[in-house]
Amino acid sequence: MNRILKFTLAISLFLSYQTMAAQERAVTLEVETQSNKNVDFNFRKTDPGNYTVAISFTNLTNSSSRGTLFNANGYNGRLLSLVPTNKEQGIGYSYSYTWIRGKLKPKYDANFIYLLPYKDEVKVEAIDSKFLGATYFGDTTPEDWKALRFYTSEQDTVTAIRKGIVVDIKDLYQSVDDSGVSYTSKTNELTIEHEDGTIATYRGFKKGSFTVKLGETVFPSTSLGLNSRYDANGKFNISVIITYLKSSDFANRSTVTRSKSMYGFINPHFMTADSADELLVSQKIYMAASSPEIIKKEMTKKELKLYTAPKK
Structure with missing residues (x-):
């Protein structure tokens, strides 16, 4: 099988957000x-x-x-x-x-700083993922398209890149460890909505490894689950895409599959061990890092009190 698709991200993740056709109405x-x-x-x-x-x-x-x-x-x-x-x-x-x-046309900070989706000192290779058209993403590559895949040398814990609420968990598929498989859309995923209305979708978890529940509030560096191997690359990885709802054309069903993307895509700024604010370069190795300032940035007063309280 051709390996050209090994860095391609499946964009079926938003198919479940369709409306009346969904088996279970959201x-x-x-x-x-x-x-x-x-x-x-x-x-x-x-x-x-x-x-x-x-x-x-x-x-x-x-x-x-x-x-x-x-x-x-x-x-x-x-x-x-x-x-x-x-x-x-x-x-x-x-x-x-x-x-x-999604909340239509939310106000967000394009320069917001995220953490890499792994614990401090974990080395990751960042790869830009290519576009596959799907419902609500249009059938042509959006001008602002951005999706990242993060590879690790061994299976590792995936962590939250930002504070948010867990709004969807799909834990259905066993990992594909067959090196002959260059692409599969059957991956386990987690969706977290941030306070500003942006949405982060993490894909590629090991089945049964999720450590958070629907409706739970997570913070930067909160453990989410384990990454997995699911393409011809053979390496453990997780993909991350950050979007926001920018168009109301979804209401016109005749244009859903032909229109431009309903969602906008964010090219996130990350903190790494080498930089406090960095736009990632594809195929480059980075080391994950965090700081108390980033972890506490979006906490409420109650959450800050719990975070700073002496550990028993």
Whole structure:
């Protein structure tokens, strides 16, 4: 088998963020009519992360909606309340809805400094991963495309690059140690949403090695699981991609597979043993490092108190 794909990253990770076609709905709407004839649209979700929800009314009488795009955060809440124009009559409506992971157009710091995804003093080789088109990423390489794969000489613990909340875990596949396999999309992955709305997806974990749970808050250097071997390179590795939702075109299903990427991609700045702020060069060896300043940077007062408290 041709080895040319050995550094290629599978972009199937966001396929699970599709909407009505998903086997298990990530977002479910529940409609409730109140005694005052208001109609509330409430959501329930399977994880605590942000989703952007598009509601389309094919029929709406005796009321009006101020918008069609809504942010759903947490496990449940209210998206929209319809108020009757004529208080003596009820509201007539029919609707459909769809969703995608992420907060639309979040404000983020492009120069934010991340840690390498391994413990201090671990040597890693950073490799730029090539693009494979998929739903919500478009069918042409985005201008801002960036995905990194981090190789280690031995199996090692993968750690968080930044504080965030675990919003998705897929632990389904055994590692592929066959050197004849140049590419597989069957890899275990972990998705962490950061406070600013950016999303980090880590792919390539050993099955059964995850040390965090859905909904858990992790900090820089928190252990996440073990890396694995899953391509013709034969080395242990993990891939990391940091994205943010930049487009609402997902609501138009006819353009989903043909449009440009719904997501923007971040070229992250990293702290290494040699530099406090570095943009990584592909195929170069780096040593992981951390600092109390980076670890504490996004902690709340309560978290800082626990972090600085004397260890028993």
